Every structure is written in C-alpha cells, then in structure tokens.
Amino acid sequence: MSKVAFITGVTGQDGAYLSEFLLKKGYEVHGLKRRSSLFNTDRIDHMYQDPHVDHQNFYLHYGDMTDSTNLIRLIKEIQPDEIYNLAAMSHVAVSFEIPEYTGNADGLGTLRILDAVRLLGLENKTRIYQASTSELYGKVQEVPQSETTPFYPRSPYAVAKMYAYWITVNYREAYNMYACNGILFNHESPIRGETFVTRKITRAVSRIALGLQDKFYLGNLDAQRDWGHAKDYVRMMWMILQADEAEDWVIATGKTTRIRDFVKMSFAEVGIELEFKGEGEEEKAYITKCNNPNYQLEIGKEILAVDARYFRPTEVELLIGDASKAKEKLGWECQYDLNDLVKDMMHSDIKLMKEQQYLSDGGYKTLNYFE
Ligand code: NDP
Ligand code: GDR
Helix, strand or coil: CCCEEEEECCCCHHHHHHHHHHHHCCCEEEEEECCCCCCCCHHHHHHCCCCCCCCCCEEEEECCCCCHHHHHHHHHHHCCCEEEECCCCCCHHHHCCCHHHHHHHHHHHHHHHHHHHHHCCCCCCCEEEEEEEHHHCCCCCCCCECCCCCCCCCCHHHHHHHHHHHHHHHHHHHHCCCEEEEEECCEECCCCCCCCHHHHHHHHHHHHHCCCCCCEEECCCCCEECCEEHHHHHHHHHHHHHCCCCCCEEECCCCCEEHHHHHHHHHHHCCEEEEEECCHHHCEEEEEEECCCCCCCCCCCEEEEECHHHCCCCCCCECCECCHHHHHHHCCCCCCCHHHHHHHHHHHHHHHHHHHHHHHHCCCCCCCCCC
16 A cells, blocks of 8 residues: 655645655655646646546645645545645745734644644554744854754744744644654755745846846845755655654755855856955946857846845844754765756756747747737
C-alpha cells in the first residue's frame, strides 16, 4: 500500500517540488488549492492526471486555511499518513499590509490542521510537518542561528509563524502527536514567486539583457540571506517526517550573501559586469562591461535604482543558519550551492523571456490585455 500525503500550499514553489518528489517515491498525493478567478496551477499542471482514467495518484481539493470545516472534512476523507502544512501568506512585506489575514491563515491555519488531526483521532497515524521559517529569528540575537537561538520576529508574517511554531510544539507535547517544525532558511528556484527578491532580480536581469526593459528598482540592498535551492529543501521536509523522533530542525546552507551581490552574480551569469555608486536611497548600479556578443548594452547605462517603497517598516538584516543537527542526525546535504542556484534561475528566466520576446515580435503577445 502506498503512503498518503496531504500537502497544503500545493500550488506554491515548495508544494510543486514536494509533490514531484513524493510522487516519485510512490506516494498518493493530495493537494489543497484555493479557488481563484484565474488558473493558479501553473507549477503543478505537468503532474495533472485526468480523473476519468484509473490509477490516479495525484488529487487536488478546493480549500482554504481559514476554513476549519473544509480542512476537517478533507483530512477525514484523505486519512493522510503525512501532512505537509506549506500553505501561507508567505510574503513578509505584504504581511504589513494584511496583518490580520496573515495571522489567520499562517497562525490559526496551523492550529486548524493540528486540531483536525486530534479531533478525528488520527494522532497515532498522521505525521505533521509545519513550514517554519528563519524569519522567526528576526532581529539578530546570535549568528549562525540554530535550533537554540532565541526568536525575535520582525513582521506580522513572522509573528504568525511564531504562533504556528509553538502550537506545533505544544500539540506534540500535550497530545503526543508526531508534529515537527522545519525551520527553513530562504530557498529559491526557477519557480520562485516573482515578487521575492531573487526571482525579481533574475527576471529583470534577463529582460534587461534581452533589451526588453531598461532598469529595475529594489529596496534594501544590504540585507543578507542564507539562500538554498528549493529542490534540496523539500527533500529535507520528507526526511524530517521519516525520523524516529518528532523534533524541530534548522535547514540552511551556512553561507550568507547580500542582495547587492546576488544582483552582481545574476548579471555575471550572462556576461555583464556592474558598478554600484551612491549610498542608501541614492544607490544605483551601472553597466561597466558586456562580455556577451548576444547582448547589445550601452556601457555606463543605469540599470538599477533603490526605491524606498520596497523598504520594510522593520527589517531582518542578517540570516545565516547552522544546520549541524540535521547534518549529523538526518544526513542533510545540499546538492546545489548559490552559484548553481543563480545559474539555474538565470537559465530558466532567459529562456522564458526569449519566449515572450518571440511571441511579442510575432505579434502574438501584448502586455496590455485591453488592446
Ligand atoms: P509560496 O508563496 O510559493 O506558496 C504558498 C502557498 O500557500 C500557495 O500554494 C498559496 O496558494 C497557498 N496559500 C496561501 N494562502 C492560503 C490560504 N489561505 N489557504 C490555502 N492556501 C493558501 O510559498 P513557498 O512555496 O515559497 O513556501 C512554502 C511555505 O514555506 C510557506 O508556508 C512559507 O511561509 C514557508 N517558508 C518558505 C521559505 C522560502 O524561502 N520559500 C522559507 C521558510 C518558510 P496560491 O497559489 O493560490 O496563492
Ligand atoms: P524574505 O524574502 O523576506 O527573506 O522572506 P524576500 O525575497 O521577499 O526578501 C529578502 C530580502 O531582500 C530585500 N529586498 C527586497 N525584497 C523584495 N521582495 N523585493 C524587493 O524589491 C527587495 N529589495 C530588497 C528584503 O528587504 C529582504 O531583506 C522569504 C519568504 O519566502 C518567507 O515566506 C520565508 O519565510 C523567508 O524567506 C525565509
């Protein structure tokens, strides 16, 4: 009998990679997706199975983290061996705009999952993975950050995730449930959401290289992040639920990089060199060299400026994780380093932008839907 997994947030970056991973392992995978006025299953369409044919092992169910009755009914029907709770309003800056909703979906949503399992008497059957985050560390208390570093959340998102972290620990201790927090540091990929900084950068660099865009704007260029590849990190989510004991785990690469350096690395990947001038809100970046004959770029051209609208009311300046525990007890290793990640993302975005350019040149694509 194959194991059954239920993934909330299946349409997101991690949900898509985790579904692929579990299907390859022979799992029957059930995903929670939200109703939306447009198709929102781009990342998982390649796994879609026609419900009219036999031997289906990938199922999608409508639902929402704010709807207890829906979650209870689905968990009752699915009877999962493993739940991966990945659904969340996951954008830190946006959480300042919609704090109450973020608390409801990210904080109380986790409680709804844990309590559904308890209410249905599945405590001894169902293992639960909670998508915790390095944002819990917030204001720097200690570096590198490990499972014992104190939390100091700096956004409504991080505060909601802190509730989710502790309610997971509490249900484990109070009801002897197998429930774990994976405290994952930032992880990116070619299917990273377009408004997170790495993907915003690789998309803009690709468009600038191809002559589709002149410049782009970012916020805090000094923040430092410990970036890994999402493919490595979803493997760890699964490993966490296969451990003998339910525990909490930091997953990170142990290296940190400034946003500014990620910009340089992305341009370097397509043979373009940059120089940054100015400070704070006045900082700008200019092209100093183009080593790639495919791209005709003007030397000295300004391609990046800082826009204060992307600053956050409270910022997390430095994240660098210590994943020693996961390395020693679970055998955690990353297959991708930051260079591989940048290469993977740039390769994919250049291809995507070339497709857009081709369609637009052929008159098949316009950016204005009302034309
Ligand atoms: P994404 O933003 O790519 O995906 C979030 C998913 O949650 C989407 O499927 C989204 O649906 C769904 N979702 C949002 N709100 C609700 C809701 N109210 N009800 C049901 N579904 C909802 O995030 P990632 O894949 O990057 O991250 C996965 C999880 O891991 C998140 O919880 C995130 O906070 C956490 N995390 C992520 C890290 C990272 O670096 N990526 C690091 C540490 C933690 P839709 O597609 O419809 O928007
Ligand atoms: P983060 O990721 O907040 O770490 O949360 P994000 O990529 O949004 O920001 C990283 C850093 O870059 C700075 N920054 C900008 N960020 C965005 N989005 N857009 C900009 O234009 C920009 N300019 C500079 C930010 O200020 C920040 O310092 C991600 C999410 O996936 C969370 O869900 C997850 O929990 C954490 O990673 C770990």
